[in-house]
Amino acid sequence: MTHLELTQVAIEFPTPKGAFKALENVNLKIQKGEFVSLIGHSGCGKSTVLNIVAGLYKATTGGVILDGREVDEPGPERAVVFQNHSLLPWLTAYQNVELAVKTLFKGKKTKAEIKEWIEHNLTLVHMDHAMHKRPDEISGGMKQRVGIARALAMQPKVLLMDEPFGALDALTRAHLQDSVMEIHAHLGNTVIMITHDVDEAVLLSDRIVMMTNGPAATIGEILQVNLPRPRDRLVLAEDPHYNHCRGEVLKFLYERQRRPGEAATATKKPDAVVTPLPERPQLRIVA
Numbered sequence: 001m002t003h004l005e006l007t008q009v010a011i012e013f014p015t016p017k018g019a020f021k022a023l024e025n026v027n028l029k030i031q032k033g034e035f036v037s038l039i040g041h042s043g044c045g046k047s048t049v050l051n052i053v054a055g056l057y058k059a060t061t062g063g064v065i066l067d068g069r070e071v072d073e074p075g076p077e078r079a080v081v082f083q084n085h086s087l088l089p090w091l092t093a094y095q096n097v098e099l100a101v102k103t104l105f106k107g108k109k110t111k112a113e114i115k116e117w118i119e120h121n122l123t124l125v126h127m128d129h130a131m132h133k134r135p136d137e138i139s140g141g142m143k144q145r146v147g148i149a150r151a152l153a154m155q156p157k158v159l160l161m162d163e164p165f166g167a168l169d170a171l172t173r174a175h176l177q178d179s180v181m182e183i184h185a186h187l188g189n190t191v192i193m194i195t196h197d198v199d200e201a202v203l204l205s206d207r208i209v210m211m212t213n214g215p216a217a218t219i220g221e222i223l224q225v226n227l228p229r230p231r232d233r234l235v236l237a238e239d240p241h242y243n244h245c246r247g248e249v250l251k252f253l254y255e256r257q258r259r260p261g262e263a264a265t266a267t268k269k270p271d272a273v274v275t276p277l278p279e280r281p282q283l284r285i286v287a
């Protein structure tokens, strides 16, 4: 049985000018523990796909099945990490995670076990030293780590991440990518991540799902990334398969899905960014 399956997903949004068909014929099967990235030009429908899997949007036709059950509402087994962390500003990192898990584990874990679990998840994202700080007292990268801890604390079968590192500088982003790879290796969750960053997609993914431009966007191509794990960005910079994958995604975005008026080159300011390799930091930088 397929773990997660999107079948013939289409969605129309009502607009003042009539129905707008954002997605059509989206078909995707994802195996348990797979790390899948969604990439495509801005506005093509990546967040819409993620929101349908999250149960936040309902497909107009088709649907999503997770472990044999149809997804028709949000649920803790599909936790979402948003680009802008979405933490409650008046609560500490610890309390933000606590809020998410308290109801979930009520009657299943004791108070002491819940505390231990919250601390465990904050430690997993290297936030144990700052768990009692509020969002305005920590950096953007640290807030994003708390968002990831909050999602992981729900023990989701599927972790859904919508450009989780989009708002971060290159170095912080690299640190968080490494953390996410570590966590994925450790927990083996299924992950769907949206990104605009070609290198990020290749570095983290088992498969890269490339979406066509909308309206009526769909999956254009799927690229398998056959690189052994654990992956090291510096070693991979010289790896032929890594560079092949990178080239394939760039060609898809800038040749096959080039938008009218855009030059056929990736050197122009693109929607998708190519992260420069950060120098290996000598300091332990906590993002």
Ligand SMILES: Nc1ncnc2c1ncn2[C@@H]1O[C@H](COP(=O)(O)OP(=O)(O)OP(=O)(O)O)[C@@H](O)[C@H]1O
Residues within 6 Å of the ligand: 013, 014, 015, 020, 022, 040, 041, 042, 043, 044, 045, 046, 047, 048, 049, 214
């Ligand atoms: N609630 C909505 N009502 C009407 N149209 C919507 C709604 N949500 C999304 N759309 C439209 O559907 C299309 C896909 O939007 P979506 O947010 O999924 O794109 P995206 O690929 O995530 O873009 P970005 O990379 O900029 O985040 C866009 O044309 C958008 O305007």
Ligand SMILES: [Mg+2]
Residues within 6 Å of the ligand: 046, 047, 048, 162
């Ligand atoms: Mg989006």
